[in-house]
Structures are given as structure tokens and as C-alpha cells.
Amino acid sequence: MAFPSDIEIAQINEHENMKNIEEIAQSVGLDSSDIEPYGHYKAKISASGIKKATEQDNGKLILVTSINPTPAGEGKSTVAIGLADSLRAIGKKSILALREPSLGPVMGMKGGATGGGYAQVVPMEDINLHFTGDMHALTSATNTLAALIDNHLHQGNELKIDPRRIIWKRALDINDRALRNITIGLGGPANSIPREDHFDITVASELMAVLCLSQDIDDLKERISNILIAFTYDKKPIFVRDLHVEGAITMLLKDALKPNLVQTLENTPAIVHGGPFANIAHGCNSILATKLAMKLGDYTITEAGFGADLGGEKFMDIVTPKLDHAPNLIVVVATIRALKYNGGQKLADLQDENLNALNLGFKNLKRHVKNMRYYHIPVVVAINKFETDTDNEIKLLQSLCDELGVEVSVADIHHKGSKGGINLAKMVVRTADKESTYNRLYEDAQPTVEKIDTIASEVYGANNVEYSAKATRQLQSLKDNAWDDLPICIAKTQYSLSDDPKKLGSPRDFTLHVKEIVPKLGAGFIVVLTGNVLTMPGLPKKPAALNMDVDNDGRISGLF
Structure with missing residues (x-):
């Protein structure tokens, strides 16, 4: 019997297990006057709710990031959601802070941002479509x-x-x-x-x-x-x-500024708010959502988009200084299939065992772990298990992590929900108690070129940065207008540490090509566009929209 689709799981559980949003609010100390319901299962958290929460102490903050993904995605949101559920299952007061989905990936190829299998935030149809507007x-x-x-x-x-x-x-x-x-x-x-x-x-x-x-x-x-x-x-x-x-x-934007409260399939509270892409923006949910979650829970699980070279770096260098609270722990999500892809195995063959490709592709995970350790925050690895993973592959990956000196846990969350993440949750609790001293990659006062060079060399592994004539003129404009004392937000492909999606693994001695530099003075950072990254993507030849439908009762099908 085939494993049910995400929407089938969500629809069954939504009818059987979802709690009224007021009950979810009460579980984190908010009452009916602190929320503005949008139906029975989603709500905005009002100004009074935000003010009430500020009186509480901060809990621990867990950042979930990942290796470079395959074009199909690797379930980082699924792990983040499942980890929050698993922490609740072992008696910890956990809460999620996640990004909102965009219709682009929903209707395209990647899918939404509500997790998958038995680790989802719900109502998934609403969240993936119009949500609260x-x-x-x-x-x-x-x-x-x-x-x-x-x-x-x-x-x-x-x-x-x-x-x-x-x-x-x-x-x-x-x-x-x-x-x-x-x-x-x-x-x-x-x-x-x-x-x-x-x-x-x-x-x-x-x-x-x-x-x-x-x-x-x-x-x-x-x-x-x-x-x-x-x-x-x-x-x-x-x-x-x-x-x-x-x-x-x-x-x-007055209502959009208010964070959204929903729940997981296992009724863990989830604040889902803001949705910048990590390959062309900074890739993290709102500051308000993360700060609020840290006040309402003992463990806040938040996620940075795409790989640690994108969302992870931007969380640490752009978001953390504004949070005034560094993560207590960084979880790097890896999948065996993505590591095999980075080791040269073809996308169509990733279900086949290939220990050589896994061994070669491990250098991608090794690089991301090294990069996250630069911030002097404890790092652990979560192996997001897929049905096609073999025992030999899992054992090899665990042994490679042991050699690297990083703690690792297999998470079978997609198929088993919180039960599949108990060991991961225990490892997270144990490791998050370790002492850490946040160390930033660069200082805002450094020259813009120096900050770009630092990210390119230290995070990506580039040995040179090449600027287009347009970018060179824009660098001078930054200096002339005194706009060069801002953090850097690099826009590049998510599929490689370089700006070339075909350079897999952990490429070295390459050139990062900067084609445009745009000051985002309201956001408070400089966007650096590299390679062929686009700020308006296109749909694939066969978009996911081809499989979607809704019947006369309003029941949606084909939404993953």
C-alpha cells in the first residue's frame, strides 16, 4: 500500500485531531483577547498578546539549516516541525517559528513550506494558499x-x-x-x-x-x-x-505585521510569519515571530531557508544581531540522497545504493558543519531518513560524522511523526545546554568589498570575486552615499556553494561573479546578485498546478 500524500494525511488529521486555535493559544499562555481568529484554526496574535509575552524570559533558540539540496528539496521544514513535536513528546515546552509559503513554489516544483508526511503544520491548505492574507x-x-x-x-x-x-x-x-x-x-x-x-x-x-x-x-x-x-x-x-x-x-501592512498562530498535526503551537526566499533574500521568518516564540516556549525551533551557505549564514550575520539572542544550537539537516547527488549520482538514480557517491558527497556536509562552527555555536547533524536509504548508507554516514566529531541522529519523522525524532530531540536538549559564545563572520563597519570577500572565501570556498562593470559602479555609489556600513545579503543558486548550480560537493578555487549590487536601505542590508540568480523565477515545464483540483464541497486534491 502506497504511503499517503501530504494533503491526505493533513485532511484526515485536520478532521480528527485539530484543536480550536483558542486552545492552542491557551497552551502558550495567551487568552482569547490576545488573538484575532481567522476561522477556527488560525489566528493573528494581537498587540496585547505580543506585549504580554515580552514579560516572559527567553527560552532556548534552535536554528535548523541544511546542506545544499537537490532540486526536489530535502525536508528541512519537515525536520524542524518533527523536532518541535518530538521535544513536546519528551516533555519539553516547544514552539515553532517558521516562514510562510509562497505561491511560486506551491504552483511550481518545490512545494509549500508546511512540512510533509506526519510532520506538518495545519491547516496546510490554508497556509499554502491565501492563509491570513x-x-x-x-x-x-x-x-x-x-x-x-x-x-x-x-x-x-x-x-x-x-x-x-x-x-x-x-x-x-x-x-x-x-x-x-x-x-x-x-x-x-x-x-x-x-x-x-x-x-x-x-x-x-x-x-x-x-x-x-x-x-x-x-x-x-x-x-x-x-x-x-x-x-x-x-x-x-x-x-x-x-x-x-x-x-x-x-x-x-498593519495587519500583516501581526504574527500568525497555527499548530502542527500533533498540536504543537506554530508561529508562521514572513516568507523571504533565501536564495534571493534573507530567508528567515520575522523577527517578531522568533522573539515571540522564545517568550512563549522553552525551546523555539526556527528554520533558515535552503542550505547553511544561504539562510544559515544570513540568519547568523543579518538576523541574529537584530534578535539580540544567538541560537543555542544549530541543526544541520542532511539527506543521503542529497549527499549522493553532491557526490555525482544522477538525480534519477538517487534511490539506488551508492556508497562511493555518498562518501564523495559527504564533503558538502563537512563544509556546512565547518561553516556553522565558525560562529562558536554547538552544531549537530540530523539525517532526514527516506524509504530508499539503505542500512549500509546510514551506517557509512554516521561513521563519517563520527570522524568529523559532530553528533548525529537519524530522524524518521516523515513516516513516524514525533516518534521518529525522539533520539534527535534528546540530543538537541543535551547539546543546547552547552556553553557558546556567538562570533559573527564580519562587522558592518568593514568595507563592502571586504565583507563580500569574507563570505565568498570563508563560506563558499571561492578564491576570487569578479565584479561586473555595473556592480563596480554600484560599489562606488555605496561609498559616495555612505551606504556601505550594512550587512551583506548574497543572492545565488541554492544548489551549490558556488554561483554555478553545476558545481556540486565542496568546490574550491573558483570565482564568484557579482553582476549587481542593490542597497535595500529599508531592510538595512546590501543585496549582492551573483551568477544567473533571478528575482522573478519561472515555472517548470510541468508545474505542480497541473495536478491540483477542488471539488464542489471545497475539498482540495493534488496539493502535494
Whole structure:
């Protein structure tokens, strides 16, 4: 008998085991006045709930990251969710802080961000689709700002904005390659100024990063006012505050700023809020969600997107300083199939035993463990078990981890839920009690080139960084405008430590190619675009949307 699909498991358990969201809130010390329900099973946490939580002490923070994945994904969210459930199963008060899914991966190939098998956050259909409307609010706010910029041009352009130097892009929360480069304002004077424009996917927009890094409404408004949107004809910067619309844009995001409360299949509380991609943004859920979770639970499990070279590094160097609380432990998720892929085995053959490929691919895990240890935080490895993993492969991977001197545990969470992660949970509790002293990779005051070089060499293994002519001009602009004392957010492929998705394993002596540098002054970091990474992805030849349907009773099928 075939193992049921994620949505089949979720739908059965949603009917049988889900608790009313007020009961979930009560389990973490919040009452009905502290939440704003969206139906029976999801809610926003109100300002009063956030204020109440600040009176509590912080619990321990566990960061879940991973090795470089295969194109199919490796279940990092599944491990994070299962670990939280397993901690509850051994009597610990755990809580999740996770990112929200984007419709791009949901309708495309990768899938959503609600876990899988018997380790899921629910209601998975709602969370993976419209949820509480945060993505719509961010999309609307981004496009409202774009409309206000174009209206300013149309109404006389008092600020002397150069239409060729508008850097603010529109957004849509779906992969749509046709909107990457477009022309707007056609049709004569009544339809504004013709110009080139672009779309980002919503989760790569600056407003997404701003929302995730804001502490409250005032902070959100201040960050929005500082967003760089364009340059004048004489190359002077123009900010949102120059249009005097920061209040209006903040207003559109006032509800989206409130964290969302849901639960796992095993009723573990989960705060799901914010969803920046890690390959083109900073890849972590909101500061508010993580801080709130640390106040409401003894163990907060949070996840950084994609591999430790992307989300993991960005969590440690961009998010941690703003949290004022470093992780007590870093869990690096590895799968045998991803390590074999990194060792040269073809994607179509990953179900076949291949000890040689596993041994070769282990250098990818070794590199990520080394990188995370740089921060002077304890590191453990979780092997996310798949049905095709053989006993020989598991034994080999465990022995390789032993040789590396890193604790390791097999997690059979997808098939067994919390029961499959008991040993992992015990290892996490034991290791999270160890002393640690957070050590950052670089300091913001260092020159931008020096910070990029540090990430490229220390994390990726590059021996050279090559800048395009455009990037070189942008570096000078950072200096001229005194914008170079900000952390670095590198956008690159998730499939390799390099900027070339075909360079698997742990490549050395390669060049990192920087094609563009964009100051995100509202978010408070510099985005460095490398290789062929795109801020508006495209859909695959056979998108997951082809398998999705809904019947007359509203029952969804084909959603993973």
C-alpha cells in the first residue's frame, strides 16, 4: 500500500485531531483577547498578546539549516516541525517559528513550506494558499508604491525623478518569467510616462524583508520611509519619505505585521510569519515571530531557508544581531540522497545504493558543519531518513560524522511523526545546554568589498570575486552615499556553494561573479546578485498546478 500524500494525511488529521486555535493559544499562555481568529484554526496574535509575552524570559533558540539540496528539496521544514513535536513528546515546552509559503513554489516544483508526511503544520491548505492574507497585503503595498511613483511622474515630476533610474519594482506572488522585463505607460500622454519596468516575486521584494525585520508599527514605518526608490536626473537618491507616502504603505501592512498562530498535526503551537526566499533574500521568518516564540516556549525551533551557505549564514550575520539572542544550537539537516547527488549520482538514480557517491558527497556536509562552527555555536547533524536509504548508507554516514566529531541522529519523522525524532530531540536538549559564545563572520563597519570577500572565501570556498562593470559602479555609489556600513545579503543558486548550480560537493578555487549590487536601505542590508540568480523565477515545464483540483464541497486534491 502506497504511503499517503501530504494533503491526505493533513485532511484526515485536520478532521480528527485539530484543536480550536483558542486552545492552542491557551497552551502558550495567551487568552482569547490576545488573538484575532481567522476561522477556527488560525489566528493573528494581537498587540496585547505580543506585549504580554515580552514579560516572559527567553527560552532556548534552535536554528535548523541544511546542506545544499537537490532540486526536489530535502525536508528541512519537515525536520524542524518533527523536532518541535518530538521535544513536546519528551516533555519539553516547544514552539515553532517558521516562514510562510509562497505561491511560486506551491504552483511550481518545490512545494509549500508546511512540512510533509506526519510532520506538518495545519491547516496546510490554508497556509499554502491565501492563509491570513499577508502575501496579498505585501503584494498590494509593493504595487501601490509603484503606482504612486508613476503617478508622481505623470503629475509633473516635482522631484525630478529620472524614469531610467527607478529601482523600485512591482511584485507578484507567483513565478511569472514574462514579467521580468516589461514596458509600461504605452498608449499616449493619458497613460503616464513610457518606461522600462520589472517584477520581483513578492517574497523577494524589499517590503517582505522590511516586514520580517521590523519590531513594531513605528519601526515598520521608519524602515519604509528609508526605502530607496529612484535617482534624480543628477543622480541624487529619492526615498519613500520624499513622496510622503510611508504612512499609507504602512497602513496596508498593519495587519500583516501581526504574527500568525497555527499548530502542527500533533498540536504543537506554530508561529508562521514572513516568507523571504533565501536564495534571493534573507530567508528567515520575522523577527517578531522568533522573539515571540522564545517568550512563549522553552525551546523555539526556527528554520533558515535552503542550505547553511544561504539562510544559515544570513540568519547568523543579518538576523541574529537584530534578535539580540544567538541560537543555542544549530541543526544541520542532511539527506543521503542529497549527499549522493553532491557526490555525482544522477538525480534519477538517487534511490539506488551508492556508497562511493555518498562518501564523495559527504564533503558538502563537512563544509556546512565547518561553516556553522565558525560562529562558536554547538552544531549537530540530523539525517532526514527516506524509504530508499539503505542500512549500509546510514551506517557509512554516521561513521563519517563520527570522524568529523559532530553528533548525529537519524530522524524518521516523515513516516513516524514525533516518534521518529525522539533520539534527535534528546540530543538537541543535551547539546543546547552547552556553553557558546556567538562570533559573527564580519562587522558592518568593514568595507563592502571586504565583507563580500569574507563570505565568498570563508563560506563558499571561492578564491576570487569578479565584479561586473555595473556592480563596480554600484560599489562606488555605496561609498559616495555612505551606504556601505550594512550587512551583506548574497543572492545565488541554492544548489551549490558556488554561483554555478553545476558545481556540486565542496568546490574550491573558483570565482564568484557579482553582476549587481542593490542597497535595500529599508531592510538595512546590501543585496549582492551573483551568477544567473533571478528575482522573478519561472515555472517548470510541468508545474505542480497541473495536478491540483477542488471539488464542489471545497475539498482540495493534488496539493502535494
